[in-house]
Amino acid sequence: MRFRCRGGTPKEVLADADIERTYVDPNNGQLLGYLERGAPSKPVLFDPRQQAIISRVYQAFPNRDLRIVEWTPDFSHFLVHTSGNGDSGTWYVVDVTGRRADPVGYDYPMIATENVGPVSKVTYQAADGLEMDGILTLPPGGVTKNLPVVLLPHGGPTAYDPVAFDWWAQAFASRGYAVFQPNFRGSTNRGDAFRRAGNGQWGRKMQSDISDGLAELAKRGLVDPKRACIVGASYGGYAALAGVTLQHGLYRCAVAVAPVSDLSDMYLTDLRVSGGSNMLKNSLRESLGNPSTFAEVSPRKRAAQADAPILLIHGKDDTVVPFKQSSAMADALKDARKPYELVVMPNEDHWLSRSATRQQMLEAAVAFVEKNNPAN
Incomplete structure (x- = not known):
């Protein structure tokens, strides 16, 4: 990945990272962070406060494969997808401030937890x-x-x-x-x-x-x-x-x-x-x-x-x-x-x-x- 510095010369950063996706602030186009390819992997954000929030979301779903799909600009709510042990695929809206995660959809609603x-x-x-x-x-x-x-x-x-x-x-x-x-x-x-x-x-x-x-x-x-x-x-x-x-x-x-x-x-x-x-x-x-x-x-x-x-x-x-x-x-x-x-x-x-x-x-x-x- 290359960035153009103030002097106009491109500078390579994250040379050793295999980047799967970048995250950009839709309001101003600022690069917020990236997701590395591979498993396990979670988004890496440059702002420590935002990174701490991301980590809290992951901690809420231990021992499951978690994918963050989207979040609100203020990082208060997240749409995530989980699957794994006892979980055939669930979509959640995570309210970080309210400390709650509400399921809003299921990939295989007919598959009970005990059948996974x-x-x-x-x-x-x-x-x-x-x-x-x-x-x-x-x-x-x-x-x-x-x-x-x-x-x-x-x-x-x-x-x-x-x-x-x-x-x-x-x-x-x-x-x-x-x-x-x-x-x-x-x-x-x-x-x-x-x-x-x-x-x-x-x-x-x-x-x-x-x-x-x-x-x-x-x-x-x-x-x-x-x-x-x-x-x-x-x-x-x-x-x-x-x-x-x-x-x-x-x-x-x-x-x-x-x-x-x-x-x-x-x-x-x-x-x-x-x-x-x-x-x-x-x-x-x-x-x-x-x-x-x-x-x-x-x-x-x-x-x-x-x-x-x-x-x-x-x-x-x-x-x-x-x-x-x-x-x-x-x-x-x-x-x-x-x-x-x-x-x-x-x-x-x-x-x-x-x-x-x-x-x-x-x-x-x-x-x-x-x-x-x-x-x-």
Whole structure:
């Protein structure tokens, strides 16, 4: 971030901060502070009085994921969103002066507090010693040992999962599964160095980071490693496919929603759509590695090595990861005589934006996991 000083020369400030958002006073345009990317993170305001008020708001919601959405100019009232243990997503108006927080809306009003599985962060080391973490959601009811497990890697891959209510994770937890969401290298919760550690690691260390998390949970006695499936969307869908094609002997099944299956095809498609942008080409090569290696880590090219049943789910009108990524994977699995199912969602996008489609996806995914990896 740069500011122009009174003398006219730009001066860099916060050089080491990975800033996600800045806060500006709407009355005069003055910069009030910023929010750093990553978890946990709360706004950093330059005025000590304002920072103290922000801290009081956070203290009112311990052990929950909190996001401040907006506040009044005098910092007397805040609109916040919370989720996490016992909280499926709640909107509050916080009255700082009156020392009260009133709920004004709920993300999932039909989910009772006792039906929200406990959520916690698990830290572990990758095989090469890199420190990382993941989010563990357990079934409601207190069972914490030797559970069947669903690995649920996030999309992006430049994203991360916080200690919060996740509707996918909670759906599986409600059926008796432990759910683990690993923040593998390349995630955005541990700074730029950790994010850059994912460059060129699709199907490689980013993939083994996921299975290293499974091994850690098994070591602690929380899960039964012989009863594991892997589920994900977008990049997470790629990781699900890679878990049963590039890796072996780990998962009883894989569910891939809007997945990348062929890195070469993704690379060439993105370049074509961009008009051959050199900037995009350089960015893709930095993230994915040398194109000559793409076949080595493309599940479509390794379909014959699949060692578990695969469910593919894809929106027909996906403009982020084209539908052909799933149809081509299905064709490769069919040619290799490997067990698979393909669920096609007409008129649906990458994010499964319609509630009916999301329910259809979740019902199909849960049924597939229950069939191939029963909780009981």
